[in-house]
Amino acid sequence: MMLTNRSKSVVKKEMSLVEKLYLPAILSGMAITFKHIFKKPATVRYPEEKREMAPVYRGHHVLKRDDSGAERCTACGLCAVACPAEAITMDAAERKPGEEHLYREEKYAAKYEINMLRCIFCGLCEEACPKEAIFLTDTLVNPEVARDAFIYGKDKLVERMDHRIDVSKRQTADVAMFKHSEMDAKHNKVYKDKTKQ
Ligand code: SF4
Numbered sequence: 001m002m003l004t005n006r007s008k009s010v011v012k013k014e015m016s017l018v019e020k021l022y023l024p025a026i027l028s029g030m031a032i033t034f035k036h037i038f039k040k041p042a043t044v045r046y047p048e049e050k051r052e053m054a055p056v057y058r059g060h061h062v063l064k065r066d067d068s069g070a071e072r073c074t075a076c077g078l079c080a081v082a083c084p085a086e087a088i089t090m091d092a093a094e095r096k097p098g099e100e101h102l103y104r105e106e107k108y109a110a111k112y113e114i115n116m117l118r119c120i121f122c123g124l125c126e127e128a129c130p131k132e133a134i135f136l137t138d139t140l141v142n143p144e145v146a147r148d149a150f151i152y153g154k155d156k157l158v159e160r161m162d163h164r165i166d167v168s169k170r171q172t173a174d175v176a177m178f179k180h181s182e183m184d185a186k187h188n189k190v191y192k193d194k195t196k197q
């Protein structure tokens with residue numbers, strides 16, 4: 001039964017002597033190869049050379065601090081609930097008197113881990129966070145040889161005060177509106193002030 005009228009009968013044509021030598025085909029293939037030698041390569045020599053990432057590229061996470069250096073995360077667990085890959089785990093602890101400069105809220109994450117092998121970099125943790133505490137950055141996750149090394153704890157996630165990370169490209173007014181939250185970009189301002197010095 002014919003389903004369409006596009007059928008084509010194939011004829012097994014005898015190859016000519018020139019075709020049997022394969023020379024024209026080899027030469028035309030080599031011509032294509034030589035043409036590409038003089039073209040700008042499409043690849044880069046990573047890691048010596050790095051491509052500029054798109055501003056919205058989602059890489060390695062950062063747990064932000066506020067403008068005074070206290071951790072913003074309150075261990076509410078919303079990011080872990082939102083994570084489709086179940087990559088986030090945490091243990092909450094209560095802030096003790098005298099620790100106000102370390103933790104912004106009365107509850108904080110004593111342990112916070114992301115399994116980078118599970119993470120699909122969807123950014124849902126960032127969207128779910130009501131405290132503007134977790135953001136994805138444009139930093140690539142380092143290659144490792146051991147699986148355990150891909151479990152990132154607070155030592156790798158919490159922002160360093162001497163190396164603040166600008167997340168203003170991700171923390172836009174549209175994002176704030178989406179989260180129904182007041183824009184609180186003080187830590188970005190601190191970052192910008194530091195870069196001016
Ligand atoms: S980026 Fe997505 S997969 Fe990765 S930790 Fe966040 S919510 Fe989970």
Ligand code: SF4
Pocket residue numbers: 072073074075076077078079080128129130131132133134
């Ligand atoms: S990062 Fe945000 S959503 Fe996740 S536990 Fe901390 S405050 Fe809650």
